[in-house]
Amino acid sequence: MRIYKLTEAYVQRTHDLPKTTLKISLINIKDPEEYPFLLIVQSTIENSIKLSIYPLKNEKIIKLTFSGFNFSNEIIDEISKILQNYQIVHTSGVLLIEKQLFYECYLNLSLSEIKAKELNTSLEKIKNIFKEIKIEEIGLKKSKEN
Incomplete structure (x- = not known):
């Protein structure tokens, strides 16, 4: 039976954190050559x-934020349907x-895709039950060398 390592951990001094490079193993990602980008949340x-x-x-991906709503099964159902x-x-x-x-979620979708327009249309129909619905496109972070 294969033993799975579910987590990685190490202890570090707090004052060393600003100058630390995090050591993150990507060895267990299936088909890494198919995934040239990482979403880091x-x-x-x-x-x-x-x-x-x-x-x-x-x-590029889309981040959706729903804010200022009352918790109910109906609202959760509306979000889930969309x-x-x-x-x-x-x-x-x-x-x-x-x-x-x-409530926040990240969708594997960019604003330029047709499905994003469909998403906007669907969100328009339920916008009155939230204080705000925010849609952002999250893109590739520019490296400091650029």
């Missing part, structure tokens, strides 16, 4: 920072921050 909550890293084929037509790469889950509910 950083979540910071209180005294915790979590990095989630996903291999991508494309250099998002089931898209490949979700990462989701924050529903979070309560300063008495407001938020």
Whole structure:
């Protein structure tokens, strides 16, 4: 039976962090040559920072943020109906921050695709149940050498 290493870890001094290069193994990514890009999502909550890293084929994706809504099965159903037509790469889950509910997700889609226009049309139909729906395109981060 193969033993899987579910996590990697090391301890580091806090004051060394700004000059640290994170050592992240990509050895277990299936077919890495098919995924020339990585989506790196950083979540910071209180005294915790979590990095989630996903291999991508494309250099642009869409980030959706829903904010200021009341939690109900109907609202979750509406969001689910729309998002089931898209490949979700990462989701924050529903979070309560300063008495407001938020939900974020990253879709394997760019704003230039036809499906993005369909997404916009679908979101227009439910925009009145949220304080805000924000759509952003996340692209390739420019390296410091450029």
